Amino acid sequence: MTATARKTFDLGTEDLILEAEGGVAWLTFNRPQARNAMTFQMYDGVATVCDMVEADPSIRVLVLRGAGGKAFVSGTDISQFKAFTEAQHVIDYEARVSRALNRLESVKRPTIAMIDGVAVGGGMGLSMCCDMRVASAESRFGIPTARTLGNALNVTNYARMLDLVGPMRAKEIMYTAKLYSAAEALAIGFLNQVVPAADLESTVRELATNIAGNAPLTIQATKEAIRRIQVQRRLVSTEHQDIMLSAYMSEDFKEGVNAFLEKRPANWQGR
Numbered sequence: 001m002t003a004t005a006r007k008t009f010d011l012g013t014e015d016l017i018l019e020a021e022g023g024v025a026w027l028t029f030n031r032p033q034a035r036n037a038m039t040f041q042m043y044d045g046v047a048t049v050c051d052m053v054e055a056d057p058s059i060r061v062l063v064l065r066g067a068g069g070k071a072f073v074s075g076t077d078i079s080q081f082k083a084f085t086e087a088q089h090v091i092d093y094e095a096r097v098s099r100a101l102n103r104l105e106s107v108k109r110p111t112i113a114m115i116d117g118v119a120v121g122g123g124m125g126l127s128m129c130c131d132m133r134v135a136s137a138e139s140r141f142g143i144p145t146a147r148t149l150g151n152a153l154n155v156t157n158y159a160r161m162l163d164l165v166g167p168m169r170a171k172e173i174m175y176t177a178k179l180y181s182a183a184e185a186l187a188i189g190f191l192n193q194v195v196p197a198a199d200l201e202s203t204v205r206e207l208a209t210n211i212a213g214n215a216p217l218t219i220q221a222t223k224e225a226i227r228r229i230q231v232q233r234r235l236v237s238t239e240h241q242d243i244m245l246s247a248y249m250s251e252d253f254k255e256g257v258n259a260f261l262e263k264r265p266a267n268w269q270g271r
Helices: 040-055 078-083 087-106 122-128 155-176 182-187 197-212 216-232 237-248 251-261
Strands: 007-009 016-021 024-029 061-066 071-073 111-115 118-120 132-136 140-142 193-195
Touching: 016 040, 024 040, 024 197, 040 061, 040 087, 061 071, 061 122, 061 197, 071 111, 071 122, 078 251, 087 122, 087 155, 087 216, 087 237, 111 122, 111 197, 118 122, 122 140, 122 155, 132 182, 132 197, 140 182, 155 237, 182 193, 193 197, 237 251
Parallel strands: 024 061, 061 111, 071 118, 111 132, 118 140, 132 193
Antiparallel strands: 007 016, 016 024
C-alpha cells in the first residue's frame, strides 16, 4: 500500500477533528473541558466522518480517540436532557444517537477505539461500535445510569453489550453501575489490549498500520459478515421503545438529571 500525505478534513466544528496519514484516519473527540461529553451535533458528526472515510480510498483504518488524556468520551452532555418534556423528544434523541452508532458500526473500514481515561455511558456505547478497543491501564469503563440518571438503553445497545460480554456481565454492568478498571474490562472480554498510557498511541498506531497493510476486501468482507450475523439476532429497536420510555419519561429520570447537574445523590422513588 502506498503511504498517503497527511490530510485534515473540515467538519465545521472544533469539537471533532479528523486527520489522516499513511492509510489511517484519526477522529478526535475534542471537548476536553467537558471530558469529551457528546453534544447532539457531535453524534451527527460521527456519521459524517464515516461517510468521509468511506469516500476516501486512501483510508484503510479509522481510529477514534479523546482529547485531553482524561476521557475517551464521558457520555452524552447531560444538560441537553433538561429539554426532554415529552416522549417524542426521547424518541428523536435515541434515533439520532442510533443513526450515529449504526453508521459507525457499519462503516466499511476497520475501526479501533483508543481509550485513555473514562469511557462511560455514551462513550462506552461508541467504543462498543468499534471493531477493536485498546486502552491505557488507567482507563475506566461503565454505564452508571442506575446510579446517575435512571434512564435505559436502546435495545440495540443492550444487544451490542451482550455480543461482547454475555448476559451475566451485561446485567452486572447495568445493575451495579460500577466503573470497571481496564484490567477488569480486559478480563470480561471488552478490551483487546491494555498498555501503559505512555505506550498507547504507539501501540494503536502499530496495530492500525498493520491492519492497513492487509487485504482491504478480506477485512471488509469479514466485518460485514460478522455485522450481518449480529444484526440478525437483534430486536427491531422501534418496536421496543416502551422499554426505553418507561425510564426516560419517569419522575426518577427527571430527578436523576437534576441531581447530576446539581452534583448531589439522586433520591430514587421507583416512579
